[in-house]
Amino acid sequence: MDTKLTLKLNQEVIEKAKKYASEKKLSLSRIVEFYLQSLTTDSKKDDFEISPFVKSISTGTSIPADVDYKKEYSDYLMEKYK
Structure with a gap:
């Protein structure tokens, strides 16, 4: 289930992130989700x-x-x- 999250970020960071997301053909929300998931993934896995x-x-x-x-x-x- 997707849930809305509101963030306050520096405008310059937002613009750079939007450009990056556009180049990668991903939504900014998906990139943030992937990043947060990588931070919270258990590092004890074999892979x-x-x-x-x-x-x-x-x-x-x-x-x-x-x-x-x-x-x-x-x-x-x-x-x-x-």
Whole structure:
């Protein structure tokens, strides 16, 4: 059941939040609900949620499971210091 909640917020924060919500194609109410839910979710669960910061820096690029990180880094350094 949805219930109405009235909040007093800084006008600038509201405008930025509305723009963000519009870009994400979500309602501002839904974003506030998700945020409050994330704050009140029991953190002792086995599964975990990725923080908003980590989500914001995600590129969406998948990395193959068989990547040789040492070789990739070595190749990078060789190229860098040619």
